[in-house]
Amino acid sequence: MSGPFNASELLAVIASRQLRDDTTVFAGVGVPLLAAALAKQRHAPRLTMVIEGGIIGPEIAPGRLPISTNEMRAGRRAQMLPGITDAFLFAQRGFVDVGFMGGAQIDRYGNINTTAIGDYWKPKVRLPGTGGANDIASLCREIIIVTAHEKRRFVPRVDFVTSPGWLGGAGARRAAGLLFGGVSRVVTTLGILGFEPESRRMRVEAVHPGVTVQTIRDNTGFELDAAPVVETTEPPAADELALLRALDPERRFLG
Amino acid sequence: MSGPFNASELLAVIASRQLRDDTTVFAGVGVPLLAAALAKQRHAPRLTMVIEGGIIGPEIAPGRLPISTNEMRAGRRAQMLPGITDAFLFAQRGFVDVGFMGGAQIDRYGNINTTAIGDYWKPKVRLPGTGGANDIASLCREIIIVTAHEKRRFVPRVDFVTSPGWLGGAGARRAAGLLFGGVSRVVTTLGILGFEPESRRMRVEAVHPGVTVQTIRDNTGFELDAAPVVETTEPPAADELALLRALDPERRFLG
């Protein structure tokens, strides 16, 4: 029995399980990076992290978590520092297996908005912007989104497509010129969402213990189907939580 | 009085005088590099050489002349080693003032052939090829060709345009998409040739001591005009010859 854990810890642990060994992952700072660091320590020792600041293969120091993608902490014990543009070009060439990112606003096709609420040039709320999110979503072989599950975040249509999910649905990415990639899963504080292969519409694929599909629907701003079989996720194990908490003793991202 | 000197020495000395201080020169190995090294030692101490192997600002060691553009000798005491592609990209961006090159076959518009005599796919004689010559001729702000003056080299039309001079004449470079550059002078063993500003046709602009315009015409495979004023070059001075001979004590390129 692993004892109590909070939403951020649940999110980081479930997200970390999505990463396989001997792969490359483009990880954004915050929970995605924490989850990648946890995976590397626990079940994916040969996982190679690629970080936006132009960093390949770092080993994040427990208690020294970076708050940006391009400070010294983010590149600690890195294997290569190719520069920002060239780090992204490795993804464009197809060498990055998984893109691991958060999202302020997300729609039924997995498109993400981190740019603005309201009109772009006259925004009600101006958000920080894409950073490398658009590039990660456009260029990685597979995208996994990690986010808190709130109704205001899950909207029918994002105000602005900052990062492409499945865009307008099946075939839309290819039609736009994107050669591969697309969102495979959305890991949230309530469960794991996937996309129906034909329509590329978001659907429930797994729920966390104690969560029902209806709960997820109640917290989603659009109509949501469920996969033929909806799994229930394994709760965070004691060793997962221990490793995770050791990574962020200051509770900088675990809250 | 500087005493006797051979054709290669004359060529190298006259060529070196074409280079000004505080400029950058893309120099090919052989006489062009010798001439650039001489200029740097004598009157252009801040001349920055760019060499095809991906080398910026080297200081060639007397007696240690490179036989290729990308061996250790070519980059001795260099200021930067950016790699081959990036060295050429500095020229494409417009940062290289002078391109300094030789030529196997040259026509009245300063186009050079170092590829093949006869048909390209069924050549009578296959030459080594462009190397970086096409790039230097396409991308430097100004091109200066350095070559022995022989009738078989100066042909009405080159069999193959490896390196663009003025192509078909006035305006042809711009029409092809080349933004700047073009051949300003052809320094030969008989004199200095230039190009008539309107037609971009080669013409005699200077003769070496003891050489007449007629001699140059007799050694050129096409009709050659003369500039309104034809200068006579200053013969190599003693200090020029001394420095030059010290650079190539093995007579590797001075013959």
Place this chain on the structure above:
Amino acid sequence: MARVRDGDTLAVGGCLFSRTPMALVRELLRQRRRGLTLARNLTCTEGEFLMAAGAVERIVTAWMSIGLPWGVSKIMRHYVESGAVALEEWSHLALGLRFRAGAMGVPFLPALTMLGSDLMAVGGTKTIQDPYTGETLAAVPALFPDVALLHVHRADRFGNCQIDGYRHMDADIASAAATVLVTAEELIPEEETRRHPDRTVIPGFLVDALVHVPFGSFPHECYGLYEADVDHFAEYTAAIDAAGPGAVADYLERYAYAPPTWADYLDLCGGERLARQARRARELTG
């Protein structure tokens, strides 16, 4: 700094709070320039300073805020939502390719990023067909800044620059820009450059002016030499949280306008802080 004219487009090296040419930005503020366009991949406090000082009318960037712990920049929101400053957003790679296209001397570079997103329209990015396969690509337009402001680890008297650790986009920016102004943590003899030519990332013939400025990025970081002073950021943001956007003017008066020299500025930042951040940098990279 006299080389910067009102209305110029400036490219600022480094990234977010890493190797920001803070001493040059401070000079820019002291010169009271107006109508500038700031182009930087990830924009941090330096962008807030230029907004609050009324120096910039447009910021070309992929992201703007200080860092995760401080959430969305209140200053950015204030000036952008009010329409006082235009924020032109590009993806991080696209902005990197804009500088690279400029560095390569070509008007555009083909890319597979931004396609299908609303970012294409923001910057007016056009698509192009590959002449061989007919595939659609984004034609990312070159950016040729009027002036580049860069801070590097080492440079010699010819302007040959060496950077340790993160290269960011400085080398491409230097080749793309018409004028290049550089500050360096250390001035090295030419002999040192020639001993390690493969460490040079910017050739001297690109550099128009060079000044020796130790701690030239502070309170931002300089790889291997000093970590960013997040306490300095916290004090700055706390003042904004308490007094609103006007607090930036007080900060600028205190840090940019009042201290006559960079040495005075560093004293104000605190010698103990500088020493602490230098020690932390050595712990991380040593």
Place this chain on the structure above:
Amino acid sequence: MARVRDGDTLAVGGCLFSRTPMALVRELLRQRRRGLTLARNLTCTEGEFLMAAGAVERIVTAWMSIGLPWGVSKIMRHYVESGAVALEEWSHLALGLRFRAGAMGVPFLPALTMLGSDLMAVGGTKTIQDPYTGETLAAVPALFPDVALLHVHRADRFGNCQIDGYRHMDADIASAAATVLVTAEELIPEEETRRHPDRTVIPGFLVDALVHVPFGSFPHECYGLYEADVDHFAEYTAAIDAAGPGAVADYLERYAYAPPTWADYLDLCGGERLARQARRARELTG
């Protein structure tokens, strides 16, 4: 080397007689591969070997010969003028951009080189209009080699590679190629890579196979470690001058096929020669 199949397009790293992966080329010869296309920016003796061995049917390059003192390659002339091997010529920058386009994952890169010359037609290079200005540019097509053969100074067990001095085009070739085979002068512990991450030029995830081969470029040079043995070249060309193209077969029998191991090959090249060339390299770069 089993990864190379007849008919493959191979990209060979280094440049002319600098950092040529000679040990890998020798293995290629011993495997008696056929119908290969060799892509290299400047092609030297390794190209002559592959021609004479009947391994290549096409060479994609900007220049082919050994070096100035030996004039135009008699071997190249023999096989190209007879039509036995096709020589596809690109400008040096264009070939570099072909590898870079491949490395960037785009089908072409715009450039200002080769325009107006007869080289455009040789490789079937198309022009393209800049969608913003309408300017005409060369659309240099990407090259995605089946296999890359590279020799580097240092690599760790993950395949992270470091190169000293001349980078040539190795990093772009590694990203562009489907399979990457590397020999290294030195194998270093992972810790060493992590101590100097800004020295890594090829990330491990690009490398499919790595072998430790000291003097792996000999008689070609390896920056800082050994200079090219021009006497070896002189003996080789003298034999060709005396006996004609057939002399290469004798050379290959002696150096490629007879010596069972690379160590035997180096003994044949001469330990005194290796020592002398290493000393000369230190004099030039030390």
